[in-house]
Amino acid sequence: MTADVHVVCSSGDCALRFPAPAGTACPLCGSATAVVAARLPNVPLRRSPRRQLALIFDNVRSAHNVGVMLRTAECVGATHVYHCGITAPPHHPKVAKAALGSEQRIVASVHRDVVAVVAQLQAEGLACWALESVAAADDIFVAAADAPASLALVVGNEVAGVDPGVLALCTRRVTLPMTGDKNSLNVGHALAAAAYALAFS
Numbered sequence: 001m002t003a004d005v006h007v008v009c010s011s012g013d014c015a016l017r018f019p020a021p022a023g024t025a026c027p028l029c030g031s032a033t034a035v036v037a038a039r040l041p042n043v044p045l046r047r048s049p050r051r052q053l054a055l056i057f058d059n060v061r062s063a064h065n066v067g068v069m070l071r072t073a074e075c076v077g078a079t080h081v082y083h084c085g086i087t088a089p090p091h092h093p094k095v096a097k098a099a100l101g102s103e104q105r106i107v108a109s110v111h112r113d114v115v116a117v118v119a120q121l122q123a124e125g126l127a128c129w130a131l132e133s134v135a136a137a138d139d140i141f142v143a144a145a146d147a148p149a150s151l152a153l154v155v156g157n158e159v160a161g162v163d164p165g166v167l168a169l170c171t172r173r174v175t176l177p178m179t180g181d182k183n184s185l186n187v188g189h190a191l192a193a194a195a196y197a198l199a200f201s
């Protein structure tokens with residue numbers, strides 16, 4: 001259903017305001033609605049990333065999270081996405097549903113052993129960082145300032161975090177600052193914040 005306009009319910013007691021095609025009845029009270037505003041055209045801010053990012057998904061449990069992260073990968077121009085361990089592959093139906101087509105435009109590969117992937121990339125000269133809230137992890141917004149022009153970022157399992165073998169190999173651990181009671185974000189949200197900090201800041 002397209003929603004090119006915003007409408008408002010004609011019942012003064014209801015007054016629900018929502019996006020919907022013109023002529024849609026109010027979903028709360030059934031009254032007619034009136035068009036109040038047309039949607040502005042979407043104008044993405046186009047800019048090349050400051051840094052080239054490869055992303056390593058280390059045993060991400062939720063296919064939905066993987067799809068969300070592929071969408072982020074496409075938005076930041078990720079050079080490659082490595083689906084490791086139990087991480088669902090790019091064309092898994094639940095991944096594709098959340099990725100909204102991004103899975104078609106990303107260079108991706110599937111691997112059983114995440115430690116082997118990190119070791120291989122390092123052997124090829126690529127810096128590998130882990131996104132994990134461990135001791136001596138650096139604030140991502142500070143670390144981004146002196147990040148190399150090309151690097152790989154590892155994000156880990158929703159419960160277990162990044163594989164300790166990967167943490168041992170990575171040359172830098174980075175984390176997102178926290179000010180509330182929760183000490184972590186959903187992995188998809190964390191990856192988005194970190195990838196944007198590294199790619200564009």
Ligand SMILES: [Zn+2]
Nearest residue numbers: 009014026029
């Ligand atoms: Zn209504």
